Amino acid sequence: MNRVKMTVGQAIVKFLNNQYIEFDGVENQFIDGIFTIFGHGMVAGLGQALEEDPGHLRVYQGRNEQGMAHAAMSYAKQNNRRRIIACTSSIGPGAANMVTAALTASINNIPLLLFPSDTFSTRQPDPVLQQIEQPYNLSITTNDCFKPVTRYWDRVARPEHLMTALINAMRVLTDVSNTGAVCIGIPQDVQGESFDFPEYFFKKRVHHIARRKADDREIENAVDLIMVSKKPLFIGGGGVRYSEAGETLQSFCEEFGIPYAETQAGKSSTKSSSPMNLGGVGITGTLAANTAAEMADLVVGVGTRFNDFVTGSKEIFRNPDVRFVTINTSEFHAEKMDAERVVGDAKLNLEIIVKELHSKKYKPAYKEDEIAKIQSVWEKERQSVCNVVYTGKDFVPCVPSWTPEIINDYIRDIGGTITESNGVGIVRDVIDDDAIVVAAAGSLPADLERLWTTDVKDSYNMEYGASCMGYEIAGALGSKLAEPDREVYALVGDGSFLMLNSEITTAVQENAKITIIVFDNAAFGCINNLQMGNGIGSMCTEFRYRNEKSGRTDGNYIYVDFAKVGEGYGLKGYVAKTPEELRAALEDSKKQTRSCIIDAKVLPKTMAEGYKSWWHIGVASVSKSEVTQASYKSRLERLKKARIY
Template sequence: MGTIRLTVAQALVKFLDNQYLEVDGVENKFVEGVFTIFGHGNVVGLGQALEQDPGDLVVHQGRNEQGMAHAATAFAKQNKRQKIYACTSSVGPGAANMVTAAGTATANRIPLLLLPGDTFACRQPDPVLQQVEHPTNFTTTTNDAFRAVSKYWDRVNRPEQLMTAAINAMRVLTDPAKTGTVTICLPQDVQAEAYDYPEEFFKKRVHRLDRRPLTKPLLEEAVELITKKEKPLLICGGGVRYSEAADEFKEFAEKFNIPFCETQAGKSAIVWDHELNLGGIGVTGNLAANKIAKEADVVIGVGTRFMDFTTASKQLFQNPDVEFIGINICEFDAYKLDALPLVADAKAGLKALTKALKEESYQSSYTDEIETIKEEWKQEVDRLFNLEYTGEDFTPEVAGHLDEVLSEFNEDTESMLTQTRVLGELDKLLADDAIIVGSSGSLPGCLQRVWRPKKTNTYHMEYGYSCMGYEVCGALGAKLAEPDKEVYAMVGDGSYMMLHSELVTSIQEQKKINVVLFDNMAFGCINNLQMSQGMGSFGTEFRFRNEETGKLDGELVPIDFAASAAGYGVKTYRVTNVKELKEAIKDAKKSKVSTLIDIKVLPKTMTHGYESWWRVGVPEVSEKESVQQAHQELKGEIEKARKY
């Protein structure tokens, strides 16, 4: 067996450049490239290796370690987990910046490879710059923080350890049942150490996504359960998209006349106006889906984690005879809600279940309920899309509405725009194949309820972690995945200020993205939450400190986001009315560089809950009667919810 003498970093780059994934007979390169921010923990190790011979790996320069890792996550998500970017950072704060992104990828079951630099394995120069010391455990470094948010974690302390670490990393990254963040910690001295690696380690490796079939006993049990039920409901989760099972899902629904609803990750697997598509379900769901869900006697979740926003904190499904079936490649998720666990690939599982139910001539008992409830919801969306503020007689259906806040905001910004009206106009103005990206605040709720995907795989929402700051960085990742499509980051002012670093990278790489910024001068979503639970407004609106009260309850803090972003080289617009919005979108489509549309939207003009409930920790004891009342209501809702 021949050998090649390389440093650990050089060997890792060569290995990554030779990884491929085969799905249904189609083979593609798995690792597209590497996002980098160099520091003293990686610049002369992994940095030197990438400079010397990156092979076919594309090297991007990030601006913030968390931001570039979000971009890598979004790239993998938009590619249905079939391609990835790796991310490398320096030791200490550079590495720690990626921990949040690691949690985001793992929570969403998205493959993300992190290669943080680490402190010296030899320990001779300790303590080095940026090193966190633990006097009772010298093996603990900043990188140990990744353990809790990684699906696989390893530290390469000797050159020969790289081989098992790298192979196991690929095992996890390419397995849809186990995937998430993989962290391989690379001490900076070890990165530069040489070893005679066997040539075989660098051979072309083709990892195959095998579609796990349903076992016969479980299939028979599922058929027996479903055929006893009259009002089934399907839930389209992210697994439907990642498994590319949309056609099988549609066939199943159509053949047996079963309505279906969507999770945030599953939305746009099927276009919005399919006759059986009820839209978003749960806390951020709509009236149609939630009403049907309350009566369902069997709920078939396909590729969903059954998270609290999907199940309305396990309170949504009110039929006393309701039972659950979980079709999921991940056994852990298939068992959620004490479901009958059909541990299988979504496409393979649906095919088998469709064939078996056909033999039983099964049909649901729905008649005109689906059409009726869909029309009711359509009329509500039309109302929301045309909601206007005139300064008089305007009461958005949001708990905690304050006329004085609307009036003050309107006076400061001269804006008459409601959030739902803006979304209605965007629904008409954006290209059918445009990709929208979101993650946090009130926008995910509004978008899951009212956005109407006209093409598949155009709705890109990170809502497993709901990470503020994902939106703009994620838009870059989506653009890298689909460079021929327009990509729009739907982001609130609070989330934009938290992280938008890769907007600059989009300029550098000449990958145009569009930032649609909804400025309501607040963490509006959380302001609604606290007020709906009896608190009143505290620390969530962006206000000056009041000299008289000493509190942050002075006038609203105005920010010209358009002026700020223009300094990056971004094409910018400021919007306060529908005419300006239409003109901005039209002109932005012509732009060759990234754009930012600074839209001043009235506070508290987002959508509301539509017969859903979300459990939060309301204080059991409070001086406020309104909080006491909210706690009593909480106890009542808990009684209605499933206990596990």
């Protein structure tokens, strides 16, 4: 057995260079690069290896560890989990900064490989700079924080550990049913230690992504349930995207005349123009999808986790006899909603079910034009909401918790008159059909799931498993690195922009043009709606000056010039206060070769509101507020109708 002597850092780099993915006969390198912020505990170890011989790995300079890890996550998503960028950090704060990204990746089942540095394995220099000490357990380091938010966690305490750690990391990263964040802590002394590694450890490894067929009995049970259903509804989730099953699902539903809905992760897997596509379902869903959901006697979830936003907190499926079927690679997810499980690949098993339904001559009981009428009613509503414009004193927004003072104060202090839903409509109208939109948190995900339409595959990158503020700009960078020939837009609220915009500099450094559209409503808008809609006074959710008389932050709105912030980074900046200015800025930004930022001043309370849906949240059971009392009473009534498992 031949051996080669190298450091742990060098071995990591060499190993990563030899990992490949094979899916449907197509083979490609799995790990394309590595994000890093060189710091204490890593720059002289893994950093030395990357500088000396990175192989094909492209080394990217991050600015914030959370941001760079979000960019890596988005890169993996845009590549449908078949290409990734790893991340490495210093010990202590650098490592801890990636915990949020690890959580986000694991919730969304996106492969994210993290190499946070660690304290000394020998413990001899302890306590070193940035080291946390726990007197009750000296083995605890910052990296233990990753344990609850990763799918695989390890610490390489000796060079020999590296082999099993990396092989297990690849196992999890390529596991379609259980992928997510992988954390391998590497103590700073061990990174530089050498070992005679066997050469076979560095051989080319091809990780085959199999299309697993479900058990025959599972398929038979699912077919039996579909056969007796009169009004089935299919829901396509992220598993449809990653299985490349969008065309299969769409043709299946069109052929049998079965409507289907989308989750945030599944959107853009199929064409919005399909006569059977009812759009998003659930709390942020469309009127069409939620109308179909409330009368469905069978719901077939394809590649979805059935989270509360999809199920409308389990209250949206109102047919008392409704049953569920789940097609999912994960046994855990396939068991949800007390469903009849079909554990396996979405595309393959849909194809098998199609053949069975053909042979049994299945027909649903929808009337010939029933779905078309539902679609028509929703399309009129969608167009109406997309074209809501400010009309002056008689203007009434969609959101019940608005007051005239909110609108008037905003116009006085900020000067914008764009409505949020109209802003989304303008963006959809102006940007290229194949452009990629990235968003994550606030009220924009609701507007986008309801109002956004696209017929271009994988053009919608929404992080809504964790609804993580700060993903948007880094996510846009990741999508651009994955698809450099497509225009990429980050749609981000002012709150999320202020929380994390550091990776703008990396986008500039890499000549990766992204266009950032800041929807500035001077608030954490959706949370303000939730707050005020449940009878709570507006407190610390609007961006206002402290009022010394009242002691609250209820003074004038704070004006932030986001265009100038972007210009400071080197972006082309625009300020848009009217719909016409927003349209003009978008048109001009398309002509630019550098990254752009559009500061869109958007009226508060002008997002789209819910359609036949309810969100189960904790509400105070005792309050002086009549609105809060009514909200709690309504919650109890809704809970009586919600499904309980």
